[in-house]
Ligand code: ADP
């Protein structure tokens with residue numbers, strides 16, 4: 001037999017990669033604008049024709065490129081931003097994969113003009129479907145202009161897949177908002193078919209928010225400022241009475257990067273609990289700053305997801321800071337927008353006295369009451385037979401979930417370090433075979449040495465397999481809700497929900513209505529608390545939006561992954577020995593225990609040999 005494996009030609013590889021990076025015109029907008037930010041531009045202009053289907057152009061006054069760099073920038077994995085994998089951990093640029101321009105050039109006609117300040121003349125390159133058509137010297141201002149025309153000209157299927165101009169323009173504006181909000185010190189302008197949609201001058205954060213969302217927004221904003229060892233928060237939340245039916249004014253930025261985090265969104269909702277009507281969503285514009293080493297930015301280019309080392313703590317800090325700010329706003333005078341200079345004066349913490357800001361004990365409120373999915377099941381289990389752990393996801397009797405809802409759990413805020421789910425300590429003392437490190441890893445011994453398990457990933461694996469099973473076997477049990485849940489979604493979110501309805505029902509969800517005005521849910525999977533439903537569905541919708549599943553099979557899989565992610569024990573959560581042990585046992589009862597649903601290692605082993613060697 002002759003050899004049959006061939007390397008794909010570059011232009012084919014680029015087209016495939018492009019499918020990941022560029023899903024729609026808005027993806028191009030994002031990549032080009034982020035490149036302009038990375039090039040230290042202070043003025044960025046976005047020009048759009050026909051919702052980006054005909055033209056997406058970004059003009060910046062940044063540092064520009066030399067002729068060689070301009071040519072190289074279209075090569076895959078060509079980047080000026082990282083040199084080694086280590087740099088990934090101290091990332092402060094937006095791009096780093098060196099894939100965007102190569103991908104865009106593979107599926108469009110691109111015209112690049114660029115000049116560096118020290119050069120007299122710049123470079124003009126025309127490239128179509130990865131093929132350089134012309135490269136010449138040209139007169140052009142310092143900075144870069146990249147025009148992307150006829151997107152998907154060589155992939156008709158993708159082009160046909162694009163939505164109406166209204167929808168595509170909406171996506172573009174969303175990306176524009178995200179970049180503009182993250183960089184108030186940079187001026188931005190946006191034009192669509194010749195008319196100006198935005199003209200944003202350099203400003204402070206409050207002005208930027210107001211300039212984008214309208215003058216009326218100013219009176220709605222309540223400043224949130226908090227500095228702790230692990231996290232700095234700054235920005236605004238909307239006063240409760242301005243909460244909206246849609247979630248279009250909810251923004252989290254982590255280290256100046258827009259992210260979606262249903263989990264942190266949940267923290268904000270918790271802070272607003274009791275202040276806004278069911279089905280309404282608070283407005284927020286929040287910037288979180290954390291040590292870049294403590295986050296794991298998903299390496300996938302289009303993802304807006306992020307993984308924090310200690311989500312649990314972030315949740316608590318965020319919730320309590322927002323709560324605190326809300327508590328203050330009615331005594332603080334509404335700032336008048338004319339007092340420009342004072343606009344960003346953070347709400348004054350000096351007046352607060354020396355109390356530690358993050359720890360507010362509210363005995364009536366337990367943020368993790370509903371969230372401890374695993375915990376609740378553990379409790380339920382305790383009433384049954386030890387050593388017969390049901391898996392964490394199935395077979396739970398409904399009395400278990402319901403009866404133990406208020407089971408005394410140590411409040412997170414008062415005793416963050418040992419929020420044991422058991423009040424009976426003697427139970428815990430019985431096993432000592434596992435040990436939890438940094439509320440993140442579980443250490444256990446095995447014959448050949450040592451095992452170190454990532455608690456979050458392991459639990460995701462366990463839940464994932466369970467969910468997949470219940471979806472395929474369709475044996476899910478639901479708990480009927482006494483009071484149906486009413487949720488609101490936007491049109492595009494509803495479309496996704498409808499597509500997933502059958503699968504969701506296979507996990508135990510029961511929908512009584514799904515229409516424009518509301519989604520009503522009358523039943524839930526046994527292990528899903530009502531308070532988590534909005535978060536789970538939101539996470540799911542955002543996962544589907546980002547992943548665009550192409551078959552029913554992949555939709556089911558995505559649903560299971562997404563729910564597993566939402567429900568899994570978080571990093572930062574302390575677990576009792578019994579819980580640890582159960583997690584370990586359940587993990588190894590899985591079909592594929594060694595990787596998380598997203599293919600990351602769930603555990604590592606250290607053999608005695610390796611340990612011995614270290615002692616040599
Ligand atoms: P990445 O941003 O991941 O490095 P890109 O494909 O987006 O990859 O860009 C490749 C390289 O081209 C960048 O690393 C940068 O050096 C250069 N580049 C792209 N856009 C600009 C710009 N607007 N101004 C200056 N340099 C740019």
Ligand code: MG
Pocket residue numbers: 031034035094095096098100101
């Ligand atoms: Mg880039």
